[in-house]
Amino acid sequence: MMKQKTGKLFGVGVGPGDPELISLKAVRILGSVHMIFAAASPKNSHSLAMRIARPYFPPGTPVIRLSFPMTTDRKTLKECWRQNTGIITKELEQGKDVAFITLGDPLTYSTYGYIVREMKKIAPHIRIETVPGITSYQAAAALVHTPLAEGEESLLVLSGAKGGEQLRRLGPQVDNIVLLKTYRHFEDIYSALKEMDAVDTTTGISCCGQPDENVATDIREMVHKKPNYFTLLIIKKKRS
Numbered sequence: 380m381m382k383q384k385t386g387k388l389f390g391v392g393v394g395p396g397d398p399e400l401i402s403l404k405a406v407r408i409l410g411s412v413h414m415i416f417a418a419a420s421p422k423n424s425h426s427l428a429m430r431i432a433r434p435y436f437p438p439g440t441p442v443i444r445l446s447f448p449m450t451t452d453r454k455t456l457k458e459c460w461r462q463n464t465g466i467i468t469k470e471l472e473q474g475k476d477v478a479f480i481t482l483g484d485p486l487t488y489s490t491y492g493y494i495v496r497e498m499k500k501i502a503p504h505i506r507i508e509t510v511p512g513i514t515s516y517q518a519a520a521a522l523v524h525t526p527l528a529e530g531e532e533s534l535l536v537l538s539g540a541k542g543g544e545q546l547r548r549l550g551p552q553v554d555n556i557v558l559l560k561t562y563r564h565f566e567d568i569y570s571a572l573k574e575m576d577a578v579d580t581t582t583g584i585s586c587c588g589q590p591d592e593n594v595a596t597d598i599r600e601m602v603h604k605k606p607n608y609f610t611l612l613i614i615k616k617k618r619s
C-alpha cells in the first residue's frame with residue numbers, strides 16, 4: 380500500500396492588530412489549509428490573532444486552540460510543547476496541511492518557535508514553511524514615525540517580563556531598545572529608565588492598530604495605571 384503523503388505545517392504571522400497588516404502570502408495560506416491551530420492562553424494575543432485571521436479562512440475550517448500555561452517551570456513547559464506538537468503532528472500525518480497562527484511575527488517571542496523546535500525533533504520528515512509577520516514594534520514605530528535604528532546605531536529587542544533587570548544590564552551598551560511584555564512590572568521598568576536617564580526619550584505604545592490604540596509620549600502617565608498587555612516601549616538613548 381502506498382504511504383500517505385504528510386501535510387505541511389505553516390507558521391503564519393498575522394501582523395500586530397491592524398487587519399490590513401497581514402501579508403498576501405498569509406491570506407493565501409489561511410484560505411488553503413485544512414486546519415488552523417492557535418495558542419490559547421490567559422493573555423489573549425491569541426484571540427486577537429484569531430480575530431485578524433478569521434476573514435481569510437472558509438467558515439467550516441476547523442480551529443483548534445492549544446493551551447500553553449503561563450509558567451516559567453521548564454519541565455511543565457517542555458511537556459506542554461511536546462504534547463501540543465504531538466497534537467499537530469497527528470493531523471499532519473493524516474495528510475492535512477495546517478496553519479499555526481501567531482500575532483505579529485511567528486518567530487519573535489512566540490509559542491510557534493517552540494513548536495518548530497519540537498517538530499524537528501519528533502517528526503523531522505514534516506515540511507515546514509514559516510510566513511513572517513509585521514511585528515508589533517515595527518507597527519508601533521510606524522505609528523509614531525520614529526526610526527528604530529539609523530546609520531551605525533544598534534537596536535536591541537528585549538522582554539520586560541521580569542521587569543527592568545535586562546534593561547539595566549544590556550541597555551547601556553546599545554543606542555535603541557524595543558521593550559515588549561511591559562505590562563507586569565512596569566514600575567521597575569520605569570525605575571530602570573530613570574536610572575538610564577531615558578524617561579524623556581521613551582515612547583509607550585498600547586494596542587497598536589486596534590480600536591483602543593494609545594500613544595504615551597510622556598511615559599510618566601503610565602506609571603500609576605497598570606499598562607495593558609498589548610504595550611511596548613520604544614527607547615531612544617539619544618535625543619533627536
Ligand SMILES: C[S@@+](CC[C@H](N)C(=O)[O-])C[C@H]1O[C@@H](n2cnc3c(N)ncnc32)[C@H](O)[C@@H]1O
Pocket residue numbers: 395396424481482483484485486487488489513514515516519558559560561562584585586587588589608609610611
Ligand atoms: C508574546 S509577545 C508577541 C510578540 C509578537 N510575536 C510580535 O511579533 O510583535 C507579546 C507582546 O508584544 C507586544 N505587542 C503585541 N501586539 C501589540 C500591539 N498591537 N501593540 C503594542 N504592543 C503589542 C506587547 O509588548 C506584548 O506584551
